[in-house]
Amino acid sequence: MKKRFNVKRILITGLIVFVCYILQTCLFPHLTFARIKPNLLVILVSAYGFMGGKRTGMLVGFFAGFLLDNTFGTVAGFHMIFYTLLGYINGIFSRIFFDDDIKLPIILISLSDLAYGLVFYFIAFMLAGDFRFGYYLLRIILPETIYTMVIAIVLYPIILYISHRLASAEQRSASRFV
Amino acid sequence: MEKKNRHRVKSKYWLLILILVSLLIITVDSVTGGKTPLRYLTAYTVLPFQEGVSKIGKWTSDLKDNFQTLEELQKKNQHLEAQVEELKNENTTLRQDTFELERLRELFKLDDNYLDYEKVGARVIANNSSNWYADFTIDKGSNDGIKVNANVLAGQGLVGIVTEVTPNTARVETIIANNMNISGMVLTTSDTCVIRGDLQDIASGKIRFEKLANNDNEVKIGDEVVTSHISPYFVQGLLIGKISEIEVDANNLTRSGYITPVADFSTLYEVLVITETKEDLVGSKESE
Numbered sequence: 495m496k497k498r499f500n501v502k503r504i505l506i507t508g509l510i511v512f513v514c515y516i517l518q519t520c521l522f523p524h525l526t527f528a529r530i531k532p533n534l535l536v537i538l539v540s541a542y543g544f545m546g547g548k549r550t551g552m553l554v555g556f557f558a559g560f561l562l563d564n565t566f567g568t569v570a571g572f573h574m575i576f577y578t579l580l581g582y583i584n585g586i587f588s589r590i591f592f593d594d595d596i597k598l599p600i601i602l603i604s605l606s607d608l609a610y611g612l613v614f615y616f617i618a619f620m621l622a623g624d625f626r627f628g629y630y631l632l633r634i635i636l637p638e639t640i641y642t643m644v645i646a647i648v649l650y651p652i653i654l655y656i657s658h659r660l661a662s663a664e665q666r667s668a669s670r671f672v
Numbered sequence: 673m674e675k676k677n678r679h680r681v682k683s684k685y686w687l688l689i690l691i692l693v694s695l696l697i698i699t700v701d702s703v704t705g706g707k708t709p710l711r712y713l714t715a716y717t718v719l720p721f722q723e724g725v726s727k728i729g730k731w732t733s734d735l736k737d738n739f740q741t742l743e744e745l746q747k748k749n750q751h752l753e754a755q756v757e758e759l760k761n762e763n764t765t766l767r768q769d770t771f772e773l774e775r776l777r778e779l780f781k782l783d784d785n786y787l788d789y790e791k792v793g794a795r796v797i798a799n800n801s802s803n804w805y806a807d808f809t810i811d812k813g814s815n816d817g818i819k820v821n822a823n824v825l826a827g828q829g830l831v832g833i834v835t836e837v838t839p840n841t842a843r844v845e846t847i848i849a850n851n852m853n854i855s856g857m858v859l860t861t862s863d864t865c866v867i868r869g870d871l872q873d874i875a876s877g878k879i880r881f882e883k884l885a886n887n888d889n890e891v892k893i894g895d896e897v898v899t900s901h902i903s904p905y906f907v908q909g910l911l912i913g914k915i916s917e918i919e920v921d922a923n924n925l926t927r928s929g930y931i932t933p934v935a936d937f938s939t940l941y942e943v944l945v946i947t948e949t950k951e952d953l954v955g956s957k958e959s960e
Contacts, residue, residue, distance in 0.1 A: 571698030
């Protein structure tokens with residue numbers, strides 16, 4: 495199970511993050527429910543964390559946060575650090591992750607999004623003196639978590655499938671040398 | 673076993689390195705005030721994709737609107753036609769008033785530069801990714817004469833203000849954002865008030881206003897609120913909305929309440945940007 499970084503994997507992963515970022519900022523604002531949009535990038539970072547391990551998760555998180563902060567960085571640098579840490583923490587769970595189990599991934603993704611909401615509220619709102627935690631929890635944080643969970647059920651198998659295809663392609667090219 | 677340990681340590685170092693790089697970027701960003709080449713780089717690479725996908729997004733939400741029934745549309749059409757007639761009448765009387773106003777203005781040698789500002793149309797191409805803010809990116813930038821602090825309108829109402837410009841894009845902060853304070857003025861009485869953006873209020877479709885003097889001037893529900901003459905960033909006379917609730921504060925000195933905004937913040941596709949900022953207008957007057 496030794497996964498090496500190769501160019502194809504890095505390029506395709508980068509492309510997936512980029513596509514999700516574009517969908518997140520351009521398509522999903524038009525598909526809101528009760529003014530809430532899901533968080534695709536949290537799904538990605540979390541999924542790559544528990545699928546590929548700490549290092550993959552961190553790098554994907556860093557790249558996703560970098561994109562976000564350079565275009566919509568309201569709290570400067572927040573996404574970069576948060577997503578990097580998120581990828582790392584999700585990477586810890588790669589030990590107990592199995593491909594055929596969908597419960598753990600969905601739970602991890604939901605918890606990640608919940609953590610994102612809570613941390614964001616704490617840094618950008620509570621430290622600015624806005625203490626209406628109950629309101630934000632019920633109107634933004636929880637609805638976002640649920641919507642993200644629903645999207646994750648669709649998006650996660652796609653990410654898994656791409657990852658499998660890449661892995662089998664790598665194996666084939668590796669066995670050719672043996 | 674040894675190999676595994678080494679791997680773990682390596683991961684931790686990676687984490688440390690990435691966080692340090694993040695911190696470095698943050699420092700550079702805050703020292704330069706967001707003018708790093710990185711921002712330009714992302715703006716240039718991301719822009720063409722965003723333009724394309726935004727069109728798809730608009731198409732999907734148009735599709736959603738198509739599910740209205742014929743009956744509903746007919747009813748709405750009838751209502752609108754009646755409104756058109758009404759407006760036509762109003763327009764003729766207003767036109768007469770305009771002529772009179774122009775004559776009087778000439779008589780008084782008043783400066784009317786706040787009436788017709790130079791505007792540029794732009795398309796919204798990306799929205800903030802999070803649910804916490806309501807800022808968006810438009811497809812025109814400094815090449816089209818847009819500057820930081822330029823005011824942004826949609827339809828007839830004020831939407832926001834430009835906070836960042838790159839050559840081909842600009843980022844707009846909306847007036848409903850949590851950290852927004854605007855100096856407004858009730859059109860009928862010329863009393864000023866402070867309008868405060870808030871996430872909770874906009875969920876119910878209104879904006880809060882405060883600090884309206886509790887004097888003899890009667891302010892009714894439905895009175896229009898515009899940007900005031902004392903606002904440092906917003907040019908004078910842009911319509912914000914109509915008063916929907918008003919009450920006297922406990923201190924008996926001020927009044928506060930809610931405004932229903934004219935601009936529809938949930939469906940912003942095209943906006944107008946006023947290329948002259950308040951600074952330009954004030955500056956040009958001083959130099960004369």
